[in-house]
Amino acid sequence: MLAIRLRTRNFPAMFLRPFLAIACAAALATAQETGTLPEQPTPFSVWLDLIALSKPGAAKPALPIWFESFQNEPVAAKDGEPPKTVYRMRLRRMPTLHREILLRVFFDDLPGVQPSVSAWTESGRELFRGPVMGVGAGLPSSESATVPLDGADYLDIAVPGDGSNIRGVLASSLKDAAAKQTIDFHPAAAVADPFGNLPEAQPAEDAKLFGRVKATVDTGITRLSPRGETTGTTAQWQFELTAQPLTAIVTFEVLNADLAAPPVVVANDGQPGYASIHWPDLADPGYRGESRPLEPALRFQYTGWVRAQFVVPGNVLRSGINAVNISLAADSGTIAIRNVELQLKHNWKHFDYILTPASK
CATH class of the missing domain: 2.60.120 (Jelly Rolls)
Structure with missing residues (x-):
């Protein structure tokens, strides 16, 4: 049996900052000495x-x-x-x-x-x-x-x-490649994306598994545009629940998402927040830059569909009619949304949790 022990040390911040600066400078000097990095070969x-x-x-x-x-x-x-x-x-x-x-x-x-x-x-x-x-x-x-x-x-x-x-x-x-996948759960994608993007969602009937209930809310295309254009800046989806869940996740796909300004999501009267997006590798040609007046940095949008998620605390939802709003961030351009899905986590016979005592 091989035991591996990880040791950590807490370095003072005043030591760590100069160390990082020296390390970065050394890496930069090495890159300059050896020339530019070689391009990864893609002969096929x-x-x-x-x-x-x-x-x-x-x-x-x-x-x-x-x-x-x-x-x-x-x-x-x-x-x-x-x-x-x-x-x-x-x-x-x-x-x-x-x-x-x-x-x-x-x-x-x-x-x-x-x-x-x-x-x-x-x-x-x-x-x-x-x-x-x-x-x-x-x-x-x-x-x-x-x-x-x-x-x-x-x-x-x-x-x-x-x-x-x-x-x-x-x-x-x-090329064909052998892959193992479970018999009972969701099958793997037929083709692996070369840049790690997730496959398109496949809407299905409502399903329950290990205390999770998954339901498709909307498969249509909804377009959101900045103020002054024909489509609105916010879209709302309503759904009815028979019981309050412990927690929930809203999942959707977004087209032309801005890396610095992802969509904003809020459920009922909860706190709004940015959706978490699964970004593909930056080598993906789908990233397109945009230079805007008075903005020092180049903005980027992903010109393809990517998956976004937002966690909703269980106490924000309630038995009866609920609403989820997805809005454009302040600096975002026009986007489109599709395949809105809701996952609800409920108690089940093997539910695992811990009790944390209150601190003194």
């Missing part, structure tokens, strides 16, 4: 900046071995369909490397000009067509598609209009 993935590539004389990007060429072309109106723009990714067939790719499209989610992804053979036979991306929220967004490659010679990303609302594409090879 590519980021396509479609705005830059659409300009005349744009430099061709370095492509993975499976990616032969990229082009975009306008398609005239035909058979009653409006004109569109097609971004074509021509492939090399490499079944020993991969049989699927993850294709994530970054776009402004405008009604009527939402992209779709399809796979084709050289003879023009369609092998795959994914659903139209987006929900028409009128906000910058991104969505992923898992595209099968068996027999495919090229992939098309088609969008009505001139394609100016398509910002970029991330394409990455997929």
